Amino acid sequence: MATPSLTALPVRRLTLRDLTACADLSEDRGWPREEHKWGFLLTAGKGYGIDDPQGGLVCACVVTEYGPQDRPDLAAIGMVLVAERHARRGIGRHLMRHIVSTMGTTPLTLHATPNGRPLYEELGFKVTGRAEMLRGHFTSGGLEAKVVTRAATAEDLPAIVRLDEEVFGADRTHIVTRLPAFADRLCVAEENGRIIGYAGAWPNMETHVVGPLIARDTETAKALITSLAAHTDRPLRTDIDVRHEELLAWAKERGLGSIAFNSVMTYGIPELPGNWTRRFAPVTVAAG
Numbered sequence: 001m002a003t004p005s006l007t008a009l010p011v012r013r014l015t016l017r018d019l020t021a022c023a024d025l026s027e028d029r030g031w032p033r034e035e036h037k038w039g040f041l042l043t044a045g046k047g048y049g050i051d052d053p054q055g056g057l058v059c060a061c062v063v064t065e066y067g068p069q070d071r072p073d074l075a076a077i078g079m080v081l082v083a084e085r086h087a088r089r090g091i092g093r094h095l096m097r098h099i100v101s102t103m104g105t106t107p108l109t110l111h112a113t114p115n116g117r118p119l120y121e122e123l124g125f126k127v128t129g130r131a132e133m134l135r136g137h138f139t140s141g142g143l144e145a146k147v148v149t150r151a152a153t154a155e156d157l158p159a160i161v162r163l164d165e166e167v168f169g170a171d172r173t174h175i176v177t178r179l180p181a182f183a184d185r186l187c188v189a190e191e192n193g194r195i196i197g198y199a200g201a202w203p204n205m206e207t208h209v210v211g212p213l214i215a216r217d218t219e220t221a222k223a224l225i226t227s228l229a230a231h232t233d234r235p236l237r238t239d240i241d242v243r244h245e246e247l248l249a250w251a252k253e254r255g256l257g258s259i260a261f262n263s264v265m266t267y268g269i270p271e272l273p274g275n276w277t278r279r280f281a282p283v284t285v286a287a288g
Contacts, residue, residue: 006050006058006091011098014047014060021057022047025081028056032205040182041079041286044174048099050091058086059095063103064287066170073170074273075103077110078286092116096123100267108267111239111285117263128271129264131239131285132248134256135207138229138236141254147223152186152198159195160188167214169274175212175283184208187227189220199224200283201232210238213281218246221280225251238281247280 014022019042023033041047045064052058061080067073077099082092100108100123111131112120121127152160161176179186183200190196197215201208210228215221221244229236236256240248241264252258262285266272272288282288 006086006089007094009050009053009058011048011050011095014042014049014062016042018042018047018049018057018060022049022060022079025057025060025083026079028084029081031081034204036182036202037204037284037286038079040178041284044178045076045287048095048102050095052083052086056083058083059091061095061099062286063099064175065106066168066172066175066288068171072106074269074288075106075108076286076288077108078284078288080110080116093119093122096120100124105268107269109269109272109288110265111262111282111288112265113260113262117265120265123267125265125267126270127263128266129276130242131262131264131282132242133237133239133259133262134248134251135237135259136235136256138225138251139255140226140229145223145226147189147196147220148191149187149189149223149227152180152188154180156188156195156198160198163195163198164212164214167275167278169272175287179212179283185228185231187224189215189224196220197224197278199228199281201228201236202283203234204237206234207237208232208234209284210236211281212283213238213240213279215278215280217278218244218250221247222250239285240281241276241279243276244280 041062049060050058065072183202197220
């Protein structure tokens, strides 16, 4: 059970002023500090946490909402962390119950590690899918991509937003329009002047994370990854829906190794909206 003094403390909204405390919390649990990602999530989403009377944060998480502001179609929960000194006292459960209650009837989703899954199942979340995390230095193999790709421009943003909503199943304008500043590279795939896919590569510690990855088909997804890899010397990291078996096999043949599996879980809906056949990887698992 959580100590009475901690459960009596209020859960408050976090802001960019809390970025260092959030990064400290990540480091405390053995995660990378990921300040670039924390900054993105705290501005595109809503952070929640409990202050430690001794300094820092007892726990934190971020909720990213999609769809109409007054009635979101979906909300993703991520970066659920409890300080090591307060672990295994029910603090994470306390924070998650607060989030579920705060979100009311809004459908929820999250990516759960094997350690976190039992808590989420206890709260009513159901496993509806899996994602495989890959990491490594990508080698193209010298083959020319069958799909035309290029760097995205400002003029492409309206078309990217439309494509993203069609595939994701909810409006992510506030995410997509932040990508040019968040990602080191954003590229599109096109056919006859029409955008058929897009992807970003953003810096996360020593890697470049490929995400989001939205594409008409597997060949388009391959071309986008190849294009992004050609512009970085860092290892790539990405989280691919396990149903995309061909893309996973292809990526592994080109140097990306399997690191971990996460369970994709939902609350209030039987499965995620949108078209999974064209949704290959999230911008980050923390944002769904």
